[in-house]
Amino acid sequence: MTPKPAIPRPVLERIVLYLRQLERFRRDGIDTVSSPELGDAVGASAAQVRKDLSYFGQFGQRGHGYDVRELARTLRSLLSLDREWRAALVGAGNIGRALCTYRPFRERGFHIVALFDNDPHREGLTWARLKVQPMSQLPRTVRDLGIELGIIAVPPEAAQLVADQLVAAGVRGILNFAPTRVVVPENVPIRSADLAVDIESLAFLVANRAEAPEP
Amino acid sequence: MTPKPAIPRPVLERIVLYLRQLERFRRDGIDTVSSPELGDAVGASAAQVRKDLSYFGQFGQRGHGYDVRELARTLRSLLSLDREWRAALVGAGNIGRALCTYRPFRERGFHIVALFDNDPHREGLTWARLKVQPMSQLPRTVRDLGIELGIIAVPPEAAQLVADQLVAAGVRGILNFAPTRVVVPENVPIRSADLAVDIESLAFLVANRAEAPEP
Incomplete structure (x- = not known):
């Protein structure tokens, strides 16, 4: 090959x-x-x-x-989209809650099968049939459930630590929703989802259209 | 010019x-x-x-x-990012809740100043100091608050109707989080934020890396 x-x-x-x-x-x-x-x-x-x-x-x-x-x-x-992918989501806040029930993930074969948060107040909460687990359970759950992807949905200041923990637990790729850059080893691909990029591009299109002469 | x-x-x-x-x-x-x-x-x-x-x-x-x-x-x-932009968010569900408190929007000058939902059960709810208003209030609020952008965070089957209502109310650009295409007049720019694109690209990178020989 x-x-x-x-x-x-x-x-x-x-x-x-x-x-x-x-x-x-x-x-x-x-x-x-x-x-x-x-x-x-x-x-x-x-x-x-x-x-x-x-x-x-x-x-x-x-x-x-x-x-x-x-x-x-x-x-x-x-694209390896003809198979199922299992993901662990870290961060049981607003973004995390939205991702748990985000239909296009499931429709395209991406299943969030475990949910983690370090806040003891959130432990035991259940969203979309998933119970929030403490981070100490991460390595075991990743191994037991064959989880390959990690999704970071924690505040920016916690994102690097979570990324380190996901890598240590053995995930093979990371999707980062925290609005900050995190550093991971080269053999672990990472993608950042920055929702502000979309609204900023939109603002440019709107502002620019306004400046163009009306037809 | x-x-x-x-x-x-x-x-x-x-x-x-x-x-x-x-x-x-x-x-x-x-x-x-x-x-x-x-x-x-x-x-x-x-x-x-x-x-x-x-x-x-x-x-x-x-x-x-x-x-x-x-x-x-x-x-x-x-890019017209040296000014403030006001947005109306339609859809007080999980994605909407996450966007209301999404820090990077505010940090970059995008302010969600009004929140709408057609579900009477959600009317009167307050998130991030915004009270959920019925859609019938949209035209008036857009006018009174000088709202220029509309954000769609409703289920896909409701997205087109909401887009039509936003355009009729006078917003100048739309950011669509519903996983479906909506059609708007040419003079209203629209951007779709499709979170699944990010996880699909990630899956490809992970799968492809696995096939490469270990260094």
Whole structure:
């Protein structure tokens, strides 16, 4: 097997969005899709779509477009989304509560199977059928339940310690909702979900539109 | 004034992240930064950083890097982040509750100043000093409080109706947390915050790393 080239993160994110678009096309009963149609989903050009997909292999036939069902299946498999993933969530606060019941996680195969918080007042609380456990239980639960992903939903000042504990407990990847950077060993991928980036981009679009002359 | 070229969304998102990185450098007492250092924040090459910034103008001097404080100030102004924004949040569920108290929004000048929900059981609830109002109050409150942004945090099946109501009430931009697409008039920018995209990218990184030979 030839080694895969590293895929830049923005490419990866677009690939995920192409897959979303393909699934929508499939639900709408559309069988074939062109690069420009696929690009519309993320505001990418047809050339960008072809370049992004080329990281994963050769798809479609020039002039014939892509087979919606086949490309969706292939991307799902390449992205390892054709399996279930188990995650531990740390932080039984507002964000944590929202994530526990966030439908798109479950719909896409991501299951939060354990919930942790160090606040003794929250211990024993039950959300979405999960009982809040103390952090001391983390290593054992990660091992017993075969948990691969850790989700950080604690205040920023606690995030680094939680990340260290998740890594020590053996999770293989971390999704960080705390608005701060945490440092983890290189062999543990980490993604930060920063909700403010979305609203900041929106503000720019709104402000800029206002400055444009009315048509 | 020459018309601004449309800025692709991925560029916009990277610009927001460059600004984050500049603010970190400034807090750490660093005065000058090179394109590669700035690119590190988002996994972008030096060439990409220069190209992204070129949408906004000419910055830095070849061989001298960027003045951290000055570039941060300029980007903040260009992104319209040097002012306050008022938002109405619709949906007093778990995601809504988390957003009401989400510190990075406030820290970056985004203030949720009104909260709406159509469920009579939630009317009158108070979160983060905001009382839940019925949707019938939306147009009046948007007008009286000078609200410019709407945030949708309702179940997917209700999202389109809420979007229509926000547009009719006069908001100028929408941030959609409902896991579905909503259609709005072209003159109202909309951004979708899809938390599952982050965990899906993470899963790919984890799965791919596992397949790579151990060093």
